[in-house]
Amino acid sequence: xxxxxxxxxxxxxxxxxxxxxxxxxxxxxxxxxxxxxxxxxxxxxxxxxxxxxxxxxxxxxxxxxxxxxxxxxxxxxxxxxxxxxxxxxxxxxxxxxxxxxxxxxxxxxxxxxxxxxxxxxxxxxxxxxxxxxxxxxxxxxxxxxxxxxxxxxxxxxxxxxxxxxxxxxxxxxxxxxxxxxxxxxxxxxxxxxxxxxxxxxxxxxxxxxxxxxxxxxxxxxxxxxxxxxxxxxxxxxxxxxxxxxxxxxxxxxxxxxxxxxxxxxxxxxxxxxxxxxxxxxxxxxxxxxxxxxxxxxxxxxxxxxxxxxxxxxxxxxxxxxxxxxxxxxxxxxxxxxxxxxxxxxxxxxxxxxxxxxxxxxxxxxxxxxxxxxxxxxxxxxxxxxxxxxxxxxxxxxxxxxxxxxxxxxxxxxxxxxxxxxxxxxxxxxxxxxxxxxxxxxxxxxxxxxxxxxxxxxxxxxxxxxxxxxxxxxxxxxxxxxxxxxxxxxxxxxxxxxxxxxxxxxxxxxxxxxxxxxxxxxxxxxxxxxxxxxxxxxxxxxxxxxxxxxxxxxxxxxxxxxxxxxxxxxxxxxxxxxxxxxxxxxxxxxxxxxxxxxxxxxxxxxxxxxxxxxxxxxxxxxxxxxxxxxxxxxxxxxxxxxxxxxxxxxxxxxxxxxxxxxxxxx
Numbered sequence: 001x002x003x004x005x006x007x008x009x010x011x012x013x014x015x016x017x018x019x020x021x022x023x024x025x026x027x028x029x030x031x032x033x034x035x036x037x038x039x040x041x042x043x044x045x046x047x048x049x050x051x052x053x054x055x056x057x058x059x060x061x062x063x064x065x066x067x068x069x070x071x072x073x074x075x076x077x078x079x080x081x082x083x084x085x086x087x088x089x090x091x092x093x094x095x096x097x098x099x100x101x102x103x104x105x106x107x108x109x110x111x112x113x114x115x116x117x118x119x120x121x122x123x124x125x126x127x128x129x130x131x132x133x134x135x136x137x138x139x140x141x142x143x144x145x146x147x148x149x150x151x152x153x154x155x156x157x158x159x160x161x162x163x164x165x166x167x168x169x170x171x172x173x174x175x176x177x178x179x180x181x182x183x184x185x186x187x188x189x190x191x192x193x194x195x196x197x198x199x200x201x202x203x204x205x206x207x208x209x210x211x212x213x214x215x216x217x218x219x220x221x222x223x224x225x226x227x228x229x230x231x232x233x234x235x236x237x238x239x240x241x242x243x244x245x246x247x248x249x250x251x252x253x254x255x256x257x258x259x260x261x262x263x264x265x266x267x268x269x270x271x272x273x274x275x276x277x278x279x280x281x282x283x284x285x286x287x288x289x290x291x292x293x294x295x296x297x298x299x300x301x302x303x304x305x306x307x308x309x310x311x312x313x314x315x316x317x318x319x320x321x322x323x324x325x326x327x328x329x330x331x332x333x334x335x336x337x338x339x340x341x342x343x344x345x346x347x348x349x350x351x352x353x354x355x356x357x358x359x360x361x362x363x364x365x366x367x368x369x370x371x372x373x374x375x376x377x378x379x380x381x382x383x384x385x386x387x388x389x390x391x392x393x394x395x396x397x398x399x400x401x402x403x404x405x406x407x408x409x410x411x412x413x414x415x416x417x418x419x420x421x422x423x424x425x426x427x428x429x430x431x432x433x434x435x436x437x438x439x440x441x442x443x444x445x446x447x448x449x450x451x452x453x454x455x456x457x458x459x460x461x462x463x464x465x466x467x468x469x470x471x472x473x474x475x476x477x478x479x480x481x482x483x484x485x486x487x488x489x490x491x492x493x494x495x496x497x498x499x500x501x502x503x504x505x506x507x508x509x510x511x512x513x514x515x516x517x518x519x520x521x522x523x524x525x526x527x528x529x530x531x532x533x534x535x536x537x538x539x540x541x542x543x544x545x546x547x548x549x550x551x552x553x554x555x556x557x558x559x560x561x562x563x564x565x566x567x568x569x570x571x572x573x574x575x576x577x578x579x580x581x582x583x584x585x586x587x588x589x590x591x592x593x594x595x596x597x598x599x600x601x602x603x604x605x606x607x608x609x610x611x612x613x614x615x616x617x618x619x620x621x622x623x624x625x626x627x628x629x630x631x632x633x634x635x636x637x638x639x640x641x642x643x644x645x646x647x648x649x650x651x652x653x654x655x656x657x658x659x660x661x662x663x664x665x
Contacts, residue, residue, distance in 0.1 A: 026095045026118045027084045029129040034082045042066045050130040074106040093120045107306040107321035141318040147311045155302030158328030162337040172252035182217030183242035199224045200383035225380040257372035258344035261400040264291020265375035302328030332557035334363035344368045346657040353401035354640040355534045359542045361561035362551040371397040405507040405531035409610030410469045411625045412526030418570040419489025425481035431459035432476045439472045450475045466581040469592045471525045478524030503555035509536045538639035544579040545634040547572040596659045604631040607651040624651035626658045
């Protein structure tokens with residue numbers, strides 16, 4: 001028995017000695033190196049390098065080179081794969097292991113197979129296996145002394161065009177003004193001062209450009225791009241000694257301020273935008289800053305072509321990865337550029353907005369906001385002075401008014417009428433006996449009352465109420481209808497919803513909190529807390545031309561025209577009857593839109609004046625509205641709003657502008 005115990009102890013001791021003699025294993029050592037590589041801990045990777053490798057590169061240079069290459073090439077998702085062999089073959093104190101590398105780069109996927117040689121050596125009194133690293137570990141074709149470079153082919157930005165293919169945002173030619181420093185002679189300070197004043201540039205910035213390391217006396221040093229049609233500025237600039245120009249490509253906006261809020265503009269990408277945009281953008285790129293240039297940025301931009309090259313010491317090149325250029329896609333709108341210009345021309349001296357729809361197809365034919373700005377100036381680079389003028393302008397030319405929502409005033413009344421008729425709260429024969437210009441429900445309203453413009457004592461029916469735009473009638477009708485049915489009716493017209501698939505983000509039209517009879521009465525004629533955007537307002541009139549169906553507005557040509565957004569928001573009978581009344585709003589001598597009459601051209605429409613004031617009894621700001629279309633040939637429906645019409649004729653201003661647009665068709 002004792003003999004067996006002795007033999008067991010001897011066997012265990014032998015196994016222990018064998019384990020102690022085994023030492024570090026090269027496959028375990030390389031697996032640990034691969035783990036650090038996958039974690040991109042380049043400082044720790046360096047600790048695994050052989051003495052020979054460390055003689056060729058310092059720890060700092062090693063780590064920085066990896067970091068710079070990975071950052072410059074936008075390397076992500078690095079995965080190094082090493083499968084431990086079942087048998088390790090050692091020769092002269094060296095072993096060789098195959099491994100695979102995969103990564104994503106700015107030019108697409110990069111993958112390669114490579115072999116690592118590990119040497120057993122002693123470093124810092126520690127014997128272990130170390131990697132015989134060289135630059136081919138980064139990329140197999142990258143030898144010592146080679147350089148990595150990027151070759152970029154910019155993608156052509158897609159155009160934005162109107163329904164007929166007319167350009168609204170295109171790649172065009174502009175003039176670039178610059179200085180040839182060798183021709184300045186002894187007038188350098190004088191020339192820089194003149195150019196800075198003319199081009200609205202800082203003299204210090206001009207001097208900085210002229211002193212750049214690449215500049216030679218004969219070089220053209222670009223300073224500013226200006227619109228190609230600004231011949232006056234170009235002539236003044238080039239009359240200065242040493243100042244020259246050249247034609248270059250740039251994003252141009254043929255309609256200028258007439259479509260600026262809709263189309264937007266592009267500009268150099270900022271550091272913040274670059275970080276947010278992620279891959280696919282470089283610091284030298286432009287990006288959509290607002291409008292449809294921003295909304296359709298991804299589609300319009302395309303993808304730059306990128307080629308990663310390894311430039312060899314013998315001047316030859318090896319392609320590491322390549323992504324072909326993919327030009328941006330064009331976007332075709334339903335906009336009619338001629339009508340867009342006409343509508344803006346009517347609005348440009350006012351503060352306001354307008355939407356023009358085809359009432360049967362829902363196509364947005366024009367969408368404008370006034371005052372506006374020159375997108376060509378902003379895209380090419382506005383000066384600080386020009387930006388300040390825009391930002392401090394009391395009329396807020398940078399505000400996109402067709403995106404915002406406003407109290408609609410009396411243009412709301414046809415919607416209230418349809419809702420009350422469908423719910424049975426009123427009919428065409430029912431009348432309210434109204435006397436005087438003001439009315440209140442009872443003493444519970446205190447000092448508050450509803451007022452109307454026209455005093456017509458006696459019974460008032462719905463047709464007369466629409467023709468005369470009688471606030472009191474609609475307030476009474478809303479109280480008979482009740483809050484719940486009124487709210488449900490407005491929701492059936494798309495209030496509290498986004499317009500489906502509309503190409504431009506708009507504020508929702510809102511009902512607001514109807515928390516009292518006074519709020520209900522005021523909401524019936526477009527006051528209270530009712531808010532509507534101009535596109536939705538135009539859309540709510542489409543049921544009158546479509547047998548009670550509300551058509552979905554569209555802005556992009558590829559959307560299906562004539563799509564019903566809200567089916568049967570009213571019966572065909574109700575739609576026809578309200579349309580007949582809207583014709584009389586224009587045709588009747590007492591109608592509020594009688595000045596819109598055009599010989600041999602019928603119009604159906606409704607005026608509105610929304611008063612914005614803190615409390616009753618005060619005079620507030622007034623916005624004038626007019627919505628109109630031809631009921632016999634419904635191809636154009638215009639909703640137009642002018643701000644600040646108080647003391648200037650109220651909605652009459654909007655009526656006259658819409659009339660001129662129809663006359664110009």
